[in-house]
Amino acid sequence: MELDRRGILGGLALAGSAFAAPRWALGASLHDKAIRPGFDEVGGAAINLTIGHGPRVVQGRRGHATAVNGTVPGPLVRLKEGQTATLNIHNTLDAETSIHWHGLLVPFQMDGVPGVSFPGIPAGGHFTATFPVRQSGTYWWHSHSGLQEQTGHYGPLVIDPAGPDPVSADRDYVLLLSEFTPMHPHTIFDKLKKGEHYFNYQVPSWTDRYPLTGAQRRMWGKMRMMPTDISDVTGSTYTYLANGRGPQEGMEFLFRPGERIRLRIINGSAMTFFNMRIPGLPMTVVAADGQNVRPVEVDEFQIGVAETYDVILEPGRSAAYSIVAEAMDRTGMALATLASQPGARAAVPPLRDPPLLTMADMGMNHGKMDHGDMDHGKMDHGAMDHAAMGHQGMDMDEQSGGAMTMDDDSGMDMSGMPMRDTSLLPPDVKVGPGIDMVSMNPVDRMGEPGIGLDKVDHRTLDYRKLVALEPNPDTRVPTRLLELHLTGNMERYMWSFDGRKFSAVSDDPIRFANNERVRVRLVNDTMMAHPIHLHGHFFELVNGSEGAHQPRKHTVIVQPGGSAQFDLTANEPGDWAFHCHLLYHMHAGMFQIVTVTPPAEDAA
């Protein structure tokens, strides 16, 4: 602690990269031009980022990748709060590209979304992004052009605070999770559009071992849906990556017993939620989406696509610990090792059984008490409100129970219930083929840890456990409610907000007045979890924390069939992308533009 932290970091970066990237993994001995896994660090007054492409090999699987500065992920961009960042981007591809600084507060024209914030960087062109750095924490960057992100065009971004860091650590590591596939991303999208459950090899079958009754199986069949529709693209094509390395490629972070390690975990994947755990070692979450939170110790947590979490690890005397990032659908994992010496390894737990979607995921949540219960279901509006209230009080069994009994007299089987009662939708939602489900009772599910973690027997994280460390700058009561429905059709692979794909509303943005304080309620009328990301702002999750300490995030997971609310101060003028960060959902149309008017004196 007496040592200058950044001094330690510099030394470790060298040692770390030497250990973390054994010579065979650098690629040179295998393929002269192969893209290197892992990343270098770039920083200083002017940073150069060169985007290229080339062959890539992961655990013997050959594919083609986009690389920035020759690596996947691209380099760690290290900035300092208060500096002016200058990033020179050189595009050597024969296609347009872009870089979006995910989570950064930048002038909108530097945000890097072609068609929204700037024209894009043409083939062979260059672009200089320059902006004052107004924040600190763990972020990342990625292409916002087409489906390039899937092919390797992403990297970590860390901003050191101007003042002392409230989080101290002896070592500071970045773990960026992503996916590799030899399949072209347009092919992936094409397969998804054609259906046939292309990537799902966990479909219910006559020989599966899922704990489903015959009645439940028939119910799912009747709904034309699947309880194992967890991830659209799975380990059947993805190799999950830790800092660009497959699970057998030995990603290592070194430690000495007694040290305090900060691990900055970034989910830079295109389509995969991960459940993070380190068997035998608790994790103390100290930051979410780059923003400090009051420390929470957990044993496992879910990280949605595009989210970041900083955790503090205090490894004990074991020679090594396995850092396990299990894909939410449990078709694979990214793996790294916390090693006391190079090559030290710990046991790697096997993949757990695939999770199954529940009644709550269908929007039939009757409060947490009814999880998985097949027989409750009186769903008139009155009952819905009671149930929602019961859920709000779910940490208090008595209140919750009391609320429940009011409408708990029905033994109706859900098979008689409409799964697509479009009369429940507000009039501004367009009903059509793009909607295959309407959540009957979209309760706030922020108090749940996410798919597959509701039944684990150790401590998990949920959004209600996040409390901002510093008070939020704006604690005004919102003056307006904006409700957006997340809508989709699994079979047709259509995804949208309010039943309208971006192609239908590209000239009809979501509008906010300058400095307007708005509560945004996201209602998930689908059976998939969506990580919803707003560019250029932080919003505060309405998670039960008192106003000044609602956690600030740039991406929020809305659980299937549920809802989530955030408060937004729209004080960053300009046009901003707002979208589901599942790459292929965005590509299908789950994207909108948020436009914030400039302050009155600036207005033309």
Added chain:
Amino acid sequence: MRIRSALPGLVIAQLALVQPAWAQHAGHDMTMPEPETAPEAPSDPHAHHHAEPEPASDPHAGHAMPHTMAMPVEESAVPSIETPPPPDAGSGPARAADAIWGADAMKASRTALAHEMGAMTYSMVMADRLEYRAHKGGDSYLWDVQGWYGGDIDRLWIKSEGEGAFGEKPEDAEVQALWSHAIGAWFDLQAGVRQDFAGPDRTHAVIGIQGLAPYKFELDAAAFVSNKGDVTARIEAELDQRITQRLVLQPRGEITLSAQDIPELGVGLGLDKAELGIRLRYEVAREFAPYIGVEREWRVGGSADYARMRGERAAATSFVAGIRAWF
């Protein structure tokens, strides 16, 4: 929101119990320096001072109560009904970037973005059945291929089916060209023309629906009006029963109906023909699956009589082997 404001007590009490989640673990961070930035130290005195982890029933949680009391009041003031943006929010398309880069410079990327995110077109060719059929009186072949091109809602849909004995011209062959329009979450309305190639030349107008019925039956039902004025209909249903992740048992049924007697085609009034088959396929890949199966076909009523008059059997069983493939 309505309920929350009506029951502030519940929310307050709930918050009190939520607090220990962090209070319990705050103690683990004693090694953290007391940050200058430590904002609300006074309002939150215990967050950085607990030396020991405490159980969830931590009585200190109550310290947070005054802190959280404010919230329900605020909550009650939050609008619970969605309202349009205020006039200050402006109107019209989002064009902020035009002022920086120029409208001309932005135009191509704007068009591309809107097209890319929701307006793309796709195509698919599916050979549902390409099969060899063994039955009494000689072996035959059958094809049943469909393809489409278009977006999510509107598609051009081509279907072709036919059957014939090896070494001979097809007994039946048809091609349909349909406009397909999504009319609901799972069904498309299809309308167009059908041309028969084998036997007497016929052109039909087609109207039908195709899609996924409850319990995941793939359904294709169409009515046909021929250039001779004959009205017929055909209903097909398939169901994929997964035995394993790659082995699929597929029962399949088809009936054809006729609104009139059509001696020229050997079709009787009413139920003309029924087929019931079962196929077992193995998906080497999702796109490519060889199969074997058995199918029984019945000609019924007047159609059965016509068949017998031609010296054919009214019912026949075929053993089939084929390929299901798509791209």
